[in-house]
Amino acid sequence: MTIAEEDYLKVILKLELAQEELHARVTTNQVAEVIQTKPSSVTDMLKRLKEKSLVDYIKYKGIKLTGAGRKQALCLIRRHRLWETFLVEKLGLSWKTVHPVAEQLEHVHSDELLERLDEFLGHPAFDPHGEPIPNGEGKLPGCDGELMTTVKAGKNYTFMGIKEPTDTLLSYLDKIKLNIGSIFHVQDVEAYNGSVELEMGGKVCFLTYDVANKLVVKVNEKHENKN
Amino acid sequence: MTIAEEDYLKVILKLELAQEELHARVTTNQVAEVIQTKPSSVTDMLKRLKEKSLVDYIKYKGIKLTGAGRKQALCLIRRHRLWETFLVEKLGLSWKTVHPVAEQLEHVHSDELLERLDEFLGHPAFDPHGEPIPNGEGKLPGCDGELMTTVKAGKNYTFMGIKEPTDTLLSYLDKIKLNIGSIFHVQDVEAYNGSVELEMGGKVCFLTYDVANKLVVKVNEKHENKN
DNA sequence: AATTATTTTTAGATTAATCTAAATTTATTT
């Protein structure tokens, strides 16, 4: 498995997940756009990936990952997000700068390294950008989470991840010190405009509906009766 | 700088350092032997490296690194050894297995990553195999160390590194729990056969001349009057 | 439905890194 092949698989998976209409096939041009290459180069690569049974590719009809291809792609995303977590949590790099470095690290092949790294980081479920980290079996966590727009006043929650992370949103969360893993208490949900009032480590913060609607949270049963 | 180019530079530096007669030029066949490739492939690569002013290559006459080439090669060795240290010290992998993983990690390009990793590891001077880690300026540490065959009874030393590490020697040192960084007290040096008796954390151990002659140590002024 | 536009694929080149086989240069030995 070459670096180029791995890059293509990852891009195809991301396009499949982002696809508007479910089960629609990813197109040659979509891939070329993301990889920043010519469609003809994509066609060449697709033939090679098909040869290896990593994609189901039909001329002029688009692409779909096979089971094996999907598994590989999820492994790459797992590696990428674990490395990003390491770079930010352990080495203190900024989440703004780690992507290109993780882009290189994700191509390092070693199952044992990956396992140990995961353990070293405490089996994190989300990376510093709030993206879920697939587990060893390729399953994404936090699928049982809910958006912060559905929380109930009086309950406690853990902040799990971000739905569609953008740099501006991440910067904002940095500023108000709302970090992944934070536990908070919902003081109030404003029925009028859906804004949420939280209490977190003694400090209070307000979130608009638009922000709350990007944040994935999980009820924290254990801390239910904290206040 | 491609991965292949980096691999060649590293091999050439290692051959230069291991050269019997100083200033002798590294040969095409030597490189081919180490890289496990054909001499003709080496010739091709040497032309490319010469083009980039990384080696001083004269047809039929052999190779020498230029200043720039040497700097690059030292950076690669630095990366390799820092990663090996990370893998063993932080992730708990065995020094027996880390080489091929570090071989991949050393090709990750990021100055900031390297700086932070070095800091995270506490600026180590030797890797888990006892090899010295070049610093940011490409200088090798422990050049002021001495071999354990020159120690004086009654003094305290720190175990810095290993002269020519082999798996069997490393395993032996593991077994007698003599680790890099260990501080020990020299109880006695046997004039008859040069064997050395050490005391280390209350335990005593004997080393033959042959073993002691591979171990790099440094007088530990601060602990001079421990006993 | 016919035409136009868009998407996708093919054909043919290019570059890095490798190979084999043959030619050349240097080293070694009679």
Added chain:
DNA sequence: AAATAAATTTAGATTAATCTAAAAATAATT
């Protein structure tokens, strides 16, 4: 010093990954 052996280089191919330009297929529009 001539002959032989060894090391090195060249010439010509090969593979992965890319490109450009042209051809073919699909989609959109009149």
